[in-house]
Amino acid sequence: MPNLPPRLYTPVFALFMSCMMSLLMSGIITFINTGMDAGFPLRWLRAFLVAWAVAFPLVSLIAPLAHWLTRKLVRRAEL
Template identity: 60%
Template sequence: MARSRMPRPRQLIFAFYMSCLMSFLMSGVITMINTGVEGPFLQRWLAAWLVAWAVAYPLVVFIAPLAGRLTEATLRRFGASDTPE
């Protein structure tokens, strides 16, 4: 049975920035599409972003390692890899 590792500081900092930027941009686009930019757009966007970030940060912490493994498996499958041999 594989033992789970605690995330390293670099992983947590990466997850913080990635989740902030992605949730900020995605919530802005989705808020604009759903409600337009009229009225208190900025308040709606920031409220949506806080919820999105609260979900995004823990997901990035736990999903980034899986995404890395899937990337490596895909590259191996198609004979391409950026890892030195």
């Protein structure tokens, strides 16, 4: 596994988080809205691609705020 520089933490985090959440949410919502049939995988793929296109830039923008808020709310372990 490559060892990337720390400055890439937020974009890599955004890539993984947006991909995983878009994949799961689009699958669940597509199933709820249309059910499971032969066309489900294609509908899910289309929904995923749209969701990921929206989610990646949003997570990229929101991740620093989420990290900041988390650091404010969660106490660091005493060393």
